[in-house]
Amino acid sequence: MTATVLILCTGNSCRSQMAEVLLNHDLAGLVRAVSAGTKPQPKVADGAIAALKDAGLMTDGLYPKDVDVFMNEDIDLVVTVCDNAKETCPIFPRPVKSIHLPFHDPHGEPLENFLAVRDDIRARLIPAVRAHLAL
Numbered sequence: 547m548t549a550t551v552l553i554l555c556t557g558n559s560c561r562s563q564m565a566e567v568l569l570n571h572d573l574a575g576l577v578r579a580v581s582a583g584t585k586p587q588p589k590v591a592d593g594a595i596a597a598l599k600d601a602g603l604m605t606d607g608l609y610p611k612d613v614d615v616f617m618n619e620d621i622d623l624v625v626t627v628c629d630n631a632k633e634t635c636p637i638f639p640r641p642v643k644s645i646h647l648p649f650h651d652p653h654g655e656p657l658e659n660f661l662a663v664r665d666d667i668r669a670r671l672i673p674a675v676r677a678h679l680a681l
Contacts, residue, residue, distance in 0.1 A: 549622040549679045551579045558583025558610040560591040560660075561627045561649045565667050567603050572672050576681050580619075584630070586610035591653060593660035600661060623678055625671065647674055 551569060555562040562581035569579035590608045598605050624644040628651065649666055652659035675681070 548575070549577045549681070550620060551577050551623045551625060551675055551679075552613075552616055552619075552621045553579060553581040554584070554613060554624055554626050555581075555628040556584050556630045557587035557653075558612075559587035559589065560594045560653055561651065561663060561667065563590050563594050563608055563610075564598060564660075564664050565625070565627060565649075565671055567598050567605065567608070568664070568668050568672065569675060571603055572668065573675065573681065577675065577679070580611075580616060582611045582613040582616055584613055586612050591660075593652060593655070593657055594664075596657055597660035597664040600657075601664065623675065625675065627667075627671075643678060645674060645678055647671055 553562040553565040558581055562583065566579045566581035569577055587610050590610060595605045595608070621642050624642055626644065626646045627649050629648055647670060649663055652663045
């Protein structure tokens, strides 16, 4: 059985998008990662796309989504990756496990900062999801 992991942040344009792609790649077949924002931005940050492509990861079809899209889905784990999303995380229709794992927001910063956040997400988020879902 594949577990569904929702990565939640405010804009769904950077950290949560990178986390979605990394989880789907590194834990392929074990999890289905989706991401959303409490206040989605118009598009995914160019730096986030560049950082994912730099790691050889697919970025086709990425776009910011509102958390409401996932309210009636069976979510196994919610991961908030920014403090604001933790504060405004919606109440799901059924109990769902959640963890808070904040990452630096590199928005508007040089590509090196996006690369560093990408690597930090891979180093801390993948093991945390594995542990919380006992994978």
